[in-house]
Amino acid sequence: MPSECRCATPCGCGEAPSPAPAAARSSARRCGTSTSKANSSGAPEVGLFDKSRRVPLLALLGRAALRLLWATLRRPPLAPDDAARLASARPAVLVVWHEQTLLAAARLRALAEGRRLAILASHSNDGELVTRIAAPFGIEIVRGSASRGGSEGLRGLYRATRRGASPLLMPDGPRGPQHEVKPGAVVLAQMAAVPILPLHFAASRVWRLGSWDRMALPLPFSRVALRVGEPIDVPRRLGGDEIDSWRREVGRRLDELAGCEPPAAPGQPGRHAEADGHDDPGEPGARPGGSGTTLDRASLLFSPNLIRCRV
Structure with a gap:
């Protein structure tokens, strides 16, 4: 009595095909067949969005998008x-x-x-x-x-x-x-x-x-x-x-550089930037947290839109 073939499709090995799809890929290797798509010449067909092509394509698009965006920015x-x-x-x-x-x-x-x-x-x-x-x-x-x-x-x-x-x-x-x-x-x-x-x-x-x-x-x-x-x-x-x-x-230096103050001790007032960016950035020339860095007006205006201080 012929043993059950583990191939997903009849492959000419003389055994009855098994309907189990889980063994398709491993049995294809044993029976000399392939589960990948092939063109009329028998060669595997590689699509435009195959993994081997996807990363180079995305990288090309990413560089182009960055260059286009950078061209509009003011520094x-x-x-x-x-x-x-x-x-x-x-x-x-x-x-x-x-x-x-x-x-x-x-x-x-x-x-x-x-x-x-x-x-x-x-x-x-x-x-x-x-x-x-x-x-x-x-x-x-x-x-x-x-x-x-x-x-x-x-x-x-x-x-x-x-x-x-x-x-x-x-x-x-x-x-x-x-x-x-x-x-x-x-x-x-x-x-x-x-x-x-x-x-x-x-x-x-x-x-x-x-x-x-x-x-x-x-x-x-x-x-x-x-x-x-x-x-x-x-x-x-x-x-x-x-x-x-x-x-x-x-972490403290990064927060200070952004104009954030460390959390206040219990019972003491403290100010933290709000997530929606509508906090009071303070006076130009302030030195938050004693970092010794003078804040220019532009940075003070920008910081609330960017940073979210820890609370």
């Missing part, structure tokens, strides 16, 4: 203090909140002036897409994971820093929680003996995406400003508790 010149800090800290670990990624992309020329930038991209399809979009702009791409232990990506960024590159990191990425700094930036600065340079980007008009970080997309013809904080010098020798303290310090 105020850096304040003298900001320009001096950006020029002096070279190389450095540049940090910015994840929600400002697209705004940072709009000011790449200011960031890359006199320095080589490096970013971390995973080995996934998303990482390949980021690589294809960013590489033509002269950015060094370090492939590795930031979420699965992070050791591979950290080693790659360390080597890039030793070569003179300045890694641009989003310390609350890649999946949040929002505005919670991971230890990677602190550890990298400690290993490479370079400072951490906090950055804040703001746009006069933004559209919020529905992502976990409410990514800010600058609208056409808006102004995109850049502010640069004081360099953070991380000691070469740190214990576990000290790394955690420096991690929180990086």
